Amino acid sequence: MKILVANNAAPFVRGGAELLAERLVVELRRAGHEAELLRLPLGDTPEQIRDGIIAATLLHAVNVDRIIGLKFPAYLIPHPDVVIWLVHQLRQAYDPPPVGWAPDPVLDPVVEAIHTADRAAFASATRLYAISPMIADRLQRSTGLEATVLMTPPHSEVKHQTQVAEDFILALGRISDGKRQRLAIQAMQHAQAGYRLVVAGAPDRPEDLDEIRREIDKAGIQDRVELIPRFITEDEKIDLLARCIGSVYLPIDEDSYGYVCYEAAMSNKPSITATDSGGTLTLVKHGETGLVAAPEPKALAMAFDEIALDRERAASMGRTAYDLAINLDLSWHHVIEELTR
Amino acid sequence: MKVAMVMPMAPESAIADVMSQAIPGLRSNWDLEIWCPTEESYRSCSVPLRPYAEANTDVVNALAAFDLVVYVLGDSPWHSRILPLAHSLPGLVVLHDASLTNLVRFVAIEGNDLEALVERVELERGPELAGILRSASPPGGAAEWLRFCAEVPLDDVAAEGSLGAVVHSVWHARRVDGLTLGHVTVAPLPVPSPHIGFESNERASSSALISELPDDALLLVTVGAANANRRIDLLLEAIAKDPVLTENVHLWAVGPATEDARAELGGLARTLGLQNQFAMTGRVTDSLLQEILARADIAAALRDPVLEGQSASVLTQLISGTPVVVFDHAHYAELPDDVAIKVDPQDALEGVRVALRILVDDGADRGRRGDRAREYVRESRSGAKYAEALLEAGELALAAKPIAYLNADLGSRLRRLGLNREPMFVNAVTDLAFDLFDLG
Structure with a gap:
């Protein structure tokens, strides 16, 4: 055709x-x-x-x-x-x-x-x-x-990995107002000690990065937030996902299920998302494959603490997330078959 | 070039009369056929005549074989089997009336499309006017309906998709400009024939009127149907207001009139004390009309609102050498100043009185104006001149054919998404087409 x-x-x-x-x-x-x-x-x-x-x-x-x-x-x-x-x-x-x-x-x-x-x-x-x-x-x-x-299959077909979780929660994706990395940083001000937040992704605009930095400096949490403000390679991404406790992804009213959540699931990691994040709720089932919190710093901090301080539970939710992602049959074969029949 | 002209051919149709005058000029340049709705009888015709019973697909397909189709439209049922053809197969439209409200509404009812037409008017003109169109009976009665017809002429519906338009005045051309895909041509309407086809008087007493008229009476005539927009009431009031006019002027309304109009105007004449100077002849024979015009000293054509694109009756009055009083508006304003006395419609009563006094007081001036009127019509009007203009309009219409195809394609694309009623899209696409194809 x-x-x-x-x-x-x-x-x-x-x-x-x-x-x-x-x-x-x-x-x-x-x-x-x-x-x-x-x-x-x-x-x-x-x-x-x-x-x-x-x-x-x-x-x-x-x-x-x-x-x-x-x-x-x-x-x-x-x-x-x-x-x-x-x-x-x-x-x-x-x-x-x-x-x-x-x-x-x-x-x-x-x-x-x-x-x-x-x-x-x-x-x-x-x-x-x-x-x-x-x-x-x-x-x-x-x-x-x-x-x-x-549903759309993932962009890449990389082999995701899973390693023992290190002491950080990962926030992947372009740094922008719409993705609300700033909200995750504000949550870290209320989070308990013992883990960090790693924010990795290229900023949409220089101002977006400036705001994030100001937020970190203002709260004095430089030691708890690590910034990787650039485009990261697939290998870097796989490595970060493999080693994290879980992923946090807070878009506003996302249209799709969110590749970030999918990739976390394929790495056997739970995701934290917000009640107003839209499509991410397809993959993030509260208490099963991750946590869904109100889009407020304190509520998000509690969710961070919940997975960071109970690693067994986090790992268990990560495994369930993986099963859910596999069951969605997000394959191109299925998509092409439907679109061309 | 093979051309079909679709027009009424009933003997009584005045439009058929003037169009027929162009046929000799047209046939010498075009391979011409006349297509007409079936009637009991037809005018004689020097080219093949093809009557058809219904405006159906067979007729459209047959007309599609011509290089050009000319559709003759006026605001009467004579044209109700012509308009649907014009919508199915774009051609050149000859618009005899500035308002086609009655025709378009009638055709919409016949086609079960009245609601769609009402909806269109509601979208463009608001719910009040749409409601009047639906009922055709405004609170003010017949006069108000005429005003409505002037305000909502529906000529845009009639001319939609056409390859060009022929009108009979500059005033009408300005109104029609932009409603057709092609050019608007102003053609000089010929004077109706002395013998249109009326062979019997509506009222037996009409023929006796002339003999009963005092020799020294000044006869003021107004010719045409005694509708509410003919302002016969105004003529009566102007005469009554001025003792000189009251003493000298007799007013005749020559043309068909309803019983209501007779009663109303007769009552007004009695109230004003003019019952012995006022007559309504009803419809008269062609020959009696000529007799009346020959006897008439002054004519008046005070149409308000103006619904026709040109006044055939004024031309008839002018050719008879009768000076005419008109309102200074619409196509009447285009008459030469030495032919017609033009009255400001904003100061109608006093203006008409003064105009009549000028003509009554100065017989020499009246004569000069009458001569000039006859001369003006003879110089500017003829079947040959009319045919020349139609031939030119036909050439321009052919040139517009590619635009018709473009219009059909753009229209169907917009309709597919329901955007054909979104002005911002229609305007933008039109602008684009104008820029791309240099249509300006």
Whole structure:
């Protein structure tokens, strides 16, 4: 089959969705299909968003048997056979502020048009999948449409390792406001002695790193927080995961199950996440595969203490997390089979 | 070039009369056929005549074989089997009326699409006007309905997707500009024939009127259906207000009138003491109309609101050498100043009185204006001149055909996602098309 994978594009921004789209093309080709990736620009202003919709609407996909649409507005491209694997809707148009736009005379018509176009595209799609229960739930609430959950496999197929836990909890991922590493550092101010927090990942902006450093200095906990503020290699990541007590990952309303939680689980480590972290709750079952705490420093500190001071329990939750991750069958084989049937 | 002109061909249709005047000029340049809704009888025609019973797919397919289809539209049921064809197969539209509200509404009802039309009007003009369109019976009665028709002309619906439009005044052209994919051409409407096809009077007494009129009476006529927008009431009041006019002027309303209109205007004339100077002839034969115009000293055409794109009856009055009083608005404002006396509609009563006094007081001026009126119409109006304009409009419409394809494609893409009713998207896509294809 000749398949066009359609994703959006914010120039020079590269995150999980971009990796997913590229990997999907690779896996489709590996399965014997001809696949190409098309990225449609999506800006931030109402005019740019309008133009993004128009670009998708006017596109004529020639010599294509099927389009697999991932994100707004790419899944709006007209074609008789569009399978939507929904990474997420344009959340600014659906969520309440601060993620969504507040009512505004300029934005309201754009929001209305996005809703209208989305409904039409979803309703006419050959099949409709969502990358996580969270996304499927949001879709159901916003449009009343049901999507089949087809979770994304991990980006890499590295062999994760498990070693005896050393005295640190690991916070992996890009350092940014959205991932709330700062909240984990604030929690360390209330945590009991005897372990550290290791924050590893490249900052989105220099200001994000400055804020983290100021937080550490202000609390005087330089000896309890170790910063590795750069892109870390796969080997470094595997090593850190293998040696940690557990992982902490505190995104706000994450769309997917969270690769960070998945990788921790594959390393037999429990994860700590927040009640408002969204998709991470797919893998983090409170008291079974990790802990779910309120997004407040003291509540998180108690969760940190709970796994750090009871290593047996932490290891046990890590093993359960591994079993859960394996049972989800997050394989590309399964994904390709669904998307091309 | 093979061209089909779709128009009414009933003998009584005044539009058919003026369009037929262009046929000799058109047939010498086009391989022309006339397609018309079936009627009991038809006008004589020098090109093949193809009557059809219904505006169905067979007719559309047959018309699609022509290089160009010209659709003749006016705001009457004569055109109800023409408009659906214009929507199915884009062509050049000839718009005789500035308001097509009755036609579009009628066709929508016939096609079970009234609610969709109402919804469209509600979206564009609000719920109040949409409600009036649905019921067609505004609280103010017939006069209010005419005002509604002027305010919601639905010409955008009629001209939607067309390859161009022909109108009969600059004023109408300005209104239509932007409603069609192609060019808007102003064509000089010919004067209706002296013998349109009316062979019997509506009222037996009409023919006796002329002989009973005193020799020294000044006859003021207003020709056309005695609708609420003809302002016959205003003429009566202006006459009553001025002793000279009261003493000299007789007013005749020449044209069909409802019993309600007769009663209302007759009552007003009695109240003003003008019952012996006022007559409503009803519909008259072609020959009697010519007799009346020959006897008339002054004509008045005080349409408000204006619903037609040009006034055939004013042209008829001018060619008879009768000076005319009009409101200084719409297409009436385009008449030469030495032909018509134009009255500010904001100061209607006094303005009409003064205009009538000028014409009553100065017989020489009246004569000069009458001569000039006849000259103006003879110079500017003819079937040949009209055909020339239609031929030019046809060429421009052909040039617009690629735009029609583009329009259909863009429209279907927007409709697929429900964005065809989102102005910001329609405007942006239109702007894009204009930039890309240099449509400006």
